[in-house]
Amino acid sequence: MTNTEVKDSHTILGHPSDSYLKHLFKEGKIKGKLKPSKGCQIYQKAKIQNRPQNRALPSSTTAFHCLNMDTLEITPDTQQDIKYVLVIVDDYSRYNCIYLMTSKIQVQGNIMAFVNEMFNKVNVRPAFLHTDRGGEFDSTLL
Numbered sequence: 341m342t343n344t345e346v347k348d349s350h351t352i353l354g355h356p357s358d359s360y361l362k363h364l365f366k367e368g369k370i371k372g373k374l375k376p377s378k379g380c381q382i383y384q385k386a387k388i389q390n391r392p393q394n395r396a397l398p399s400s401t402t403a404f405h406c407l408n409m410d411t412l413e414i415t416p417d418t419q420q421d422i423k424y425v426l427v428i429v430d431d432y433s434r435y436n437c438i439y440l441m442t443s444k445i446q447v448q449g450n451i452m453a454f455v456n457e458m459f460n461k462v463n464v465r466p467a468f469l470h471t472d473r474g475g476e477f478d479s480t481l482l
Contacts, residue, residue: 402464404465405464406470409426410471423443424442425441426438
């Protein structure tokens with residue numbers, strides 16, 4: 341890419357940030373005049389809207405203190421029309437549980453069912469629910 345213009349490099353490299361292009365420019369991998377890519381509509385749409393949180397995750401000292409959870413999509417759909425799997429993993433004991441779902445609407449109900457089941461069995465409610473901040477976890481119930 342040494343002879344490629346920086347503006348073209350922005351498009352060729354998949355619309356990276358200006359700081360990444362500056363890094364490549366300083367290493368000599370891109371030559372030409374460095375121009376900011378702020379006017380690129382694709383870059384603006386692809387930019388992360390929710391900033392990652394920089395605080396450290398709490399360390400679990402007891403079972404079911406912190407639960408890690410994520411939703412996975414099953415492809416292709418099963419014969420029972422199951423499209424998603426909710427995976428819940430206890431941070432301390434690595435105890436895990438899965439829920440098969442036909443829709444992401446079922447996520448909140450399944451999380452509440454798991455929390456209630458753990459409260460009934462071991463008399464503990466989780467202090468933290470760690471997710472990827474996906475839309476299915478955005479709720480006032482949780």
